[in-house]
Amino acid sequence: MNNNNKFLQAVKEINSVIGANNVLRDEAALCLNSFDGSPVRIRPDAVINIPSAEVLPSVIKILNAYKIPFIPRTAATNHDGGCIAVKGGCILNLSALNEITLIDTQNGYAVAECGVINKDLQDALEPLGFFYAPDPASMAFCTVGGNAALNAGGPRTLKYGSTASNILKAEFVPPQGEVLLLDRHAAGPDVLSLLVKSEGTLGIITKLWLKILPKQPALKTISVYFKTLQDTVAAVEDIIRAGIIPSALEAMDKANLEVTKTPCPQGTDAFLLIELDGKKSAVEKEALQVLGFCQKHNALKTETASSQEQRLALWKSRKSAAAAMAKLAPNLVSLDGGIPRSNLPSAIGSVADIIKKYGLRGGMVFHAGDGNMHPNIAFDERNVYETLKVKQAVKEINMAEAAAKGTISAEHGIGVEKRAAMAFMFEDSALALFKNIKKAFDPYNVSNPDKVLPVASSSRLKASVPDDEETLKIIKRVKECYSAKTKVSICALKTNFKPKGEILDLSRLNKITDIDKNNFMVTVQAGTAVKTLAAELAKDNMYLPFPVCKGSIGGVFASKIFDNFADYVTAVDFVMADGTFIRLGGKYVKNSAGYDIIRLLSGSMGFYAALTALTVRVCAVKPATCVQREFAAFTPSEQQLKLKKVFDEYNIFNGCITGADNATR
Ligand SMILES: Cc1cc2nc3c(=O)[nH]c(=O)nc-3n(C[C@H](O)[C@H](O)[C@H](O)COP(=O)(O)OP(=O)(O)OC[C@H]3O[C@@H](n4cnc5c(N)ncnc54)[C@H](O)[C@@H]3O)c2cc1C
Numbered sequence: 001m002n003n004n005n006k007f008l009q010a011v012k013e014i015n016s017v018i019g020a021n022n023v024l025r026d027e028a029a030l031c032l033n034s035f036d037g038s039p040v041r042i043r044p045d046a047v048i049n050i051p052s053a054e055v056l057p058s059v060i061k062i063l064n065a066y067k068i069p070f071i072p073r074t075a076a077t078n079h080d081g082g083c084i085a086v087k088g089g090c091i092l093n094l095s096a097l098n099e100i101t102l103i104d105t106q107n108g109y110a111v112a113e114c115g116v117i118n119k120d121l122q123d124a125l126e127p128l129g130f131f132y133a134p135d136p137a138s139m140a141f142c143t144v145g146g147n148a149a150l151n152a153g154g155p156r157t158l159k160y161g162s163t164a165s166n167i168l169k170a171e172f173v174p175p176q177g178e179v180l181l182l183d184r185h186a187a188g189p190d191v192l193s194l195l196v197k198s199e200g201t202l203g204i205i206t207k208l209w210l211k212i213l214p215k216q217p218a219l220k221t222i223s224v225y226f227k228t229l230q231d232t233v234a235a236v237e238d239i240i241r242a243g244i245i246p247s248a249l250e251a252m253d254k255a256n257l258e259v260t261k262t263p264c265p266q267g268t269d270a271f272l273l274i275e276l277d278g279k280k281s282a283v284e285k286e287a288l289q290v291l292g293f294c295q296k297h298n299a300l301k302t303e304t305a306s307s308q309e310q311r312l313a314l315w316k317s318r319k320s321a322a323a324a325m326a327k328l329a330p331n332l333v334s335l336d337g338g339i340p341r342s343n344l345p346s347a348i349g350s351v352a353d354i355i356k357k358y359g360l361r362g363g364m365v366f367h368a369g370d371g372n373m374h375p376n377i378a379f380d381e382r383n384v385y386e387t388l389k390v391k392q393a394v395k396e397i398n399m400a401e402a403a404a405k406g407t408i409s410a411e412h413g414i415g416v417e418k419r420a421a422m423a424f425m426f427e428d429s430a431l432a433l434f435k436n437i438k439k440a441f442d443p444y445n446v447s448n449p450d451k452v453l454p455v456a457s458s459s460r461l462k463a464s465v466p467d468d469e470e471t472l473k474i475i476k477r478v479k480e481c482y483s484a485k486t487k488v489s490i491c492a493l494k495t496n497f498k499p500k501g502e503i504l505d506l507s508r509l510n511k512i513t514d515i516d517k518n519n520f521m522v523t524v525q526a527g528t529a530v531k532t533l534a535a536e537l538a539k540d541n542m543y544l545p546f547p548v549c550k551g552s553i554g555g556v557f558a559s560k561i562f563d564n565f566a567d568y569v570t571a572v573d574f575v576m577a578d579g580t581f582i583r584l585g586g587k588y589v590k591n592s593a594g595y596d597i598i599r600l601l602s603g604s605m606g607f608y609a610a611l612t613a614l615t616v617r618v619c620a621v622k623p624a625t626c627v628q629r630e631f632a633a634f635t636p637s638e639q640q641l642k643l644k645k646v647f648d649e650y651n652i653f654n655g656c657i658t659g660a661d662n663a664t665r
Helices: 003-018 027-032 053-065 118-128 144-150 191-196 229-241 254-259 280-296 308-326 341-357 384-403 428-441 469-484 530-538 553-559 597-601 638-647
Strands: 046-049 070-073 090-093 100-104 109-113 167-173 180-183 204-211 218-226 248-253 270-278 301-304 331-334 361-367 372-379 489-491 503-505 512-516 521-525 569-575 581-585 610-617
Touching (some): 003 046, 053 090, 191 638, 218 229, 308 331, 372 384, 428 581, 428 638, 521 530, 553 610
Antiparallel strands (some): 109 204, 167 180, 167 204, 218 270, 331 372, 521 610, 569 581
8 A cells, every 4th residue: 555545544444433524634724733832834644633532542543553643732832843743644633632520629639631721720720729730831721731741840840840740640542542541659660750741752641630739828929130140040049048949939031121121120130030838927937038038149129019919010021021022023932941050140141142142132031949941032934044043042052051961941842843952961872762662652653753852863972981989880790690681689778678589789889979059959879878868968957858767769769658759859870781871860950851761760669770879859848747658569560561671671670579570571
């Protein structure tokens, strides 16, 4: 069958499942589905309107069988070409899957189909005194499914986490068309976080169980005008160091103050908006501290809202910044690097220099608390010269973000636009792992193909080599085991896991390599006892995000005994079963670049890789008590086994923990 006949046959079969009126091939439909929130435009071959979640698996099965690409699309507001049919194929329009099927305030969750508009969920929760934390500026028109696929964020991310931290369960359909119900807190590796946040490249999210929270009794909004961005960042650092986590810490530069026509005191170069929520007395106390820090760093003026009208007035310029910049020209590029807070001033300087060097119209807004900066550049794509300059500037900005040890995407995702820049941030070993995961789930490369991963380029980075003797010894030992196909049990302090047979002993990986008081992060080798680490941190009034317990820090992470610990782990070093050493992440608070291997490894119990080091966000106050789960072995699901083959083809690591010794053969 030639390609055209193959396509027509697939369309015929899909028509019989969902009705011919749901398969569109007319000019208007193709044109309307040829773009998203990025400058890329490519017409698809067809648009398939999915009328209900029930029919989706049959449609996907047909497309997969005929090897026809499909591209999930909900509201198409993403900035990176995620919904573009770069390899042709069909747009799957999921916007009709827009039902909120349950709100359970007793148990703190809501169930929503992927096409539910974020704001519709917020509006449904508001009268019940609840809210859903992810609050992208596009919330009035983007969907919870699109937010999940990209791990979207917003001002509240600093306090309440980005989308990935607010998903409890998901219904997910991989290209083969089976319906999976994934639970983030189920035993074993966190496959939910990997599949859901994959920008549609591993399959489709149909339904989400989302964490909802009771609204706080008090809210205080303060705006501050500073002489320099450096002063702004210094005030932010003091606020975080004092243990205050505002529900918003939003900053803007002078260019944005000008385009939004914000009245400012003379000499203002930067603006900071701080919103505090919590109990009234705590909020009042924190507000006084915050104002003190701002004064210390040369605040020119502060304003505090005492009514909802005043609050909205203070938010007005920050909320209208992107739109005001967009009015300057027909096109807008919006970038979203995430930088370790301490590197923010220099990264801001580099980006400002790049914008200036190319004479572009642009400025920066920031989620300053989590180091997420948004350079927004207005341009006219009909002006070829200007467009070329923008492309070069974007590339240089992505390089500057990576050079500042940051991520090229903190919340927008990669799509097509940033896929080449993945080579600035990830080493070849990590890119190869991502590609192997894609191949395992989508062997025909039909699910949103040619997104996220660089198509042609290889990494610009040199492979990391650990500078520590003990880690090098572990790598050597793993390589020997791999050559001899010797199975090993990975263990550190043997608190819960009683290893069998050959042992890969990580207990000598016990160094605390870096306590970073500016970024409030610690980098520690995996075999370090939690008690030792906690005692060291306490000397600097720093605390782990869970109560002190027995065992090693790597063991606690790998066995997922505290539900939300993975939300605090920003980087991991690990050794694959063939001895490849991989370093992922950094000292940035949130990340939307690449597959979420860090979360996947939480709960993996040494089944996939030997963790050698972690970077953990620490707290300025002792955490409230939280439930510690029993350490328990797990029976791997089909998806967990599929990933086992990607990480550890010969079942070298910890097969005994699951009984997978037999299962993977
Ligand atoms: C004015 C404006 C402001 C913005 N502000 C923010 C902000 O503050 N924070 C932020 O994070 N983003 C922001 N964005 C970007 C955008 O709104 C977000 O990325 C949003 O999460 C995209 O949601 P969507 O429903 O439009 O998804 P789409 O654009 O339709 O899809 C996004 C990606 O997810 C995939 N996808 C969609 N649905 C599914 C599904 N059901 N299953 C699997 N894959 C799927 C798509 O193929 C695509 O790759 C802004 C955009 C605009 C235009």
